[in-house]
Amino acid sequence: MPSIADGSASPSRQAATMSANEGKGEAIRQELAKMANTRAGGTYIPPARLRAMMAEAQSSDPGSVEYQRMNWDALKKSITGLVNKVAIENIKFIIPELFGGANLIRGRGLFCRSIMKAQSQSLPFTPVFAALASVVNTKLPMIGELLVNRLVNQFRRSFKRNDKVVCHATSMFIAHLVNQRVVHEILALEILVLLLEKPTDDSVEIAVGFMREVGAFLAEEAPKANNSIFDRFRAVLYEGNVSKRVQYMIEVLSQVRRERFKDNPRVLEALDLVEEDDQITHEIGLDDEVKIEETLNVFRADPDFLENEERYKEIKAEILGDDSSGSSDSGSESDDESEAENGEAADQERVEIQDRTETNLINLRRTIYLTIMSSAAFEEAVHKLMKLSIPEGQESELCNMVVECCSQERTFSKFYGLIGERMCKLNRVWSEGFEMCFRNYYDSIHRYETNRLRNIARFFGWIIAADGISWACFSVVHMTEEDTTSSSRIFIKILMQEMKERLGMKALIERFKEPTMQESFENMMPKNDPKSTRFSINFFTSIGVPQLTDGMREHLKVVREEALAKAQLDEESSSDSSLSSSSSSSYLSDSSRSYTRSPSPRRRRQRSYSRSYSPESRRRERSHSRSYSPEPRRRERSYSRSYSPAPRRRERSYSRSYSPEPRRRERSRSRSYSPSPRKRRSYSPSCSPSPRKRRSYSRSISRSRSLSDSRSRSRSRTRTPSPPAKRRRPARDAFSPERSPSPKRSKRSPTP
Known part of the structure; x- marks a missing residue:
């Protein structure tokens, strides 16, 4: 029974397996078709799965578009990886791998693009890339010609666009191709x-x-x-x-x-x-028409894909066969040499790991110091310093040693300033190194004594005035009271004085007012805070360069005017609000007015107003009386006011006489004041005491006008004198220079 069951089940199991494989193959083909329609090859696929997919596609249809696309992606990755990995030590091993692992005829556009991109990003490796291109050119001249054409085209475009970086990189690559006799x-x-x-x-x-x-x-x-x-x-x-x-x-x-x-x-x-007999030189001029063939950089389906692959296999066998004969003889020797080199490299790495005392750095500093001190002139010193083998990444040590040697001198010597100036103008590396030194020394200038500080400041003032380093280094200077110390202010003062001595005041001011550099000077000449602005103005004025503060002074003036205008607006708004509140609460009682006129035969007109306010009766009375006198051509007008407040009563009238009552506060507006029984205040030059503390104000104004041939108008004011008293404090009258003494506070009986 089991055998019969197994025999009957085996055909169905095989059919299920075949259907599953067919479904899996169909899914892979669909994914390959989807990848073929994308530009970058689709999403990331793990290497194991990618190999399985390529094997599946190759077994099903090696010439399909899906398989060609996957082969193109693998070709691009292989060429890019090998080009990026090439170096002097491994170039002999990279070249056979490049010919054997990639179809360079099909991917010649990818090879040229990868090697040009790698060279532009790592200029020190330009000789290595040129050597690689020369070897490929001897075997496949079409690739060398395409590379030269693209470099010539790129140089033209960068030169027309004033692209200095690309133009410099391209010209360097062409120079090494000329050395290799490729062009x-x-x-x-x-x-x-x-x-x-x-x-x-x-x-x-x-x-x-x-x-x-x-x-x-x-x-x-x-x-x-x-x-x-x-x-x-x-x-x-x-x-x-x-x-x-x-x-x-x-x-x-x-x-x-x-x-x-x-x-x-x-x-x-x-x-x-490359041997001289094997070298192939392309004669291409700068003005010749070149074919850069940009279409070789992108994927295109090849209908003769299988035939071209077979043809390249023959070429690859021929290339590698020629190389194998020469390399077989020296195989053992190269292995021995590589093992020896690996052993030496391991020993060097072991020594570098164990050495933590910075002995090499100390020896480098000692060498730089002795070189500077043994030089008679700055040209000799710069020449010797440029010949020193300074390790990569330690260029700043040379700049630091120049500044340190300058600071150790008793007085500043222009010998060091000329050294720094010449170094900055020889190479941008030294200019950037001194800019970094300026930032570091400014941050730590408080650690140096006055003499060293002076020498350092004059050194940097010299090279900044000579345009050795960019003036943008002033961006680290924050001229505020909080961000500066006495040492940093002294440093900036000496530096500015040195620059003024080297350039002159006019040129110095013009350089500081350049529009393109204002962003670098905004911390040195702040305008965001009036306090910092005033501090900066005072500082630059005190060190002898007040012309630098013109812009800050104008800005501060504008800020002050804006602040005053804002304060006036606030004051007006507050006064308007107080007036509106007082006017709304002034009149709460009824008011009545009476007008009386009595004409007189004379030409004299007299007008009087009297007002009385009685809050208890909640009534306001106002009377106007006018009388005309026959006095010829004379017009007299008088006003009188008196305030006699009673307990829980406020009365306002216009009269000549005032009769205070006990516990009554009387107020009248005049130029003579008599204090109240309880409290006495004086507001005019003539003050008279009263028995009780009482405050009264009386005002009498008479205005006369005569209509004669010479028409005149006069205004006079009279005062009601108070009883004599001991002078206490003089006061000033706005209308008359007369003054009367202020009475002492005393308890007296009220005056009638």
Whole structure:
């Protein structure tokens, strides 16, 4: 029974397995088709699954579009990885792997793009990439020609766009291809003529760098053309249309030529991989029409994919077969050498791990110090310092040692200032190093004594005035009371005085007022806080450069005017609110008015007003009386007011006499005041005491007008004198210079 069951079940099990495999294959094909329609190859696929998918696609249809797309992605990854991994030590192993693991004919566009991108991102490895390109060019000249065409096109575009970085990288790659004889030297001469035809700082700088790389080759292969190029450099130097830094670069290039380019050989021994008989040189001019074939960078289905793959296998066998004969003899020797090199490298790494005393750094500082002290002139010192083998990443130590040596002197010596200026204008590395030193020394300047502080400040003032470092370094200076110390203020003071002495006041002010540099000076000349602005104004005025504060003074003036305007607006709004509140609560009782007129035969008119307010009766009375007198051509007008408040009663009237009552507060508006029985206050120059503390105000104004031939108008004010008393405190009258003594406080009977 079991055997029968097994025999009957086996066909169904096989059918199920076949259907599952077919479903799985269909899913893989669908995913491959989806990837073929995308530009970047779709999402990430693990390597194991990718290999399974490629095996499945190859077994089903090796020439399908899906398989070609996957093969293209693998080709791109392989070429990019090998190009990025190449170095002097492993280039002999990378080249066979590159030919054997990738179809360079199909991926020649990918190879050119990868090697150009890698070279632009790592310029020190340019000789290595040029050696790799020369080896590939001997086997596949079409790739070398395509690479040169693309480099020429890229140089043209970058030169027209004034893209200094790309132009410099491209010219350096072309120079090393000329050294490797991949391209003819006529291209190098055309580039030099173009760069020096209309010299600018950037073009001459690129030409100097290009000549340093290709000068040794031109001196041997085209000496006459090389001499003419250096004559043009000399003419540019004598014309003086370029900056000092570029002039120094031309002088250094002349010195390198006199030394026969010993630091810039044509080809390093480790990178001389091609025999002269095998070299293929492309004669391409700068003005020739070039084909860059951008379509080779993207995937395109090949209908003859299988035939082309078989053809490349034959080419690969031929290339690697030629190389294998030469490499088989030296296989054991290379293995021994590699083992020895690995052992030495391991020993060096072990020593570096154990050495934690910074012995190398101390020795480097000692060497720099002795080099500076043994030099008679600054040119000799700079020349010796440039010849020192300074490890990569420790360039700042040289800048620090120059500043430290300067600070140790008893007084500032321009010897160090000239050294720093020359170094900054020779190479941008030293300029950036001194900028970093400025930031570090400004942050820690409080640790130095006064003499060292003075020398450091004068050194940086010298190189800043000489444009050795950028003026943007002033962005670290925050000229506020909180962010500065006495040492930092002294440092800035001495630095500014040195710059003023070197440049002059006019040039110094113009440099500080450049619109493009205002962002770097906003912390040094703050305008966000009036307190900091005033502090900065006082500081720069005290150190002798008040012209720098013009902008801050104008800004502070505008801020003050805005503050005053705002205060006036606030005061007006508050006064309006108080007036509105008082007017709303003033009149609460009824009011009545009576007008009486009595004409007189005389031409004299007299007008009087009397008012009385009685809060208890909640009534307001107002009477107006007018009388005319026949006095000729005379008009008299008088007003009188009196306030006689009673207990729980307020009365206001206009009269000449005042009769105070006990416990009554009477107020009248006049120029003579008599204090109340309980409390006495005086508001005018003439004050008279009363028996009780009483405050009264009386005001009498008479106005007369005479209508004679000479028409005049007079206004007089009279005062009611108070009883004499002892003078206490004088007061000032607004209308008359007369003064009366202020009475003492005493208890007296009220005056009638």
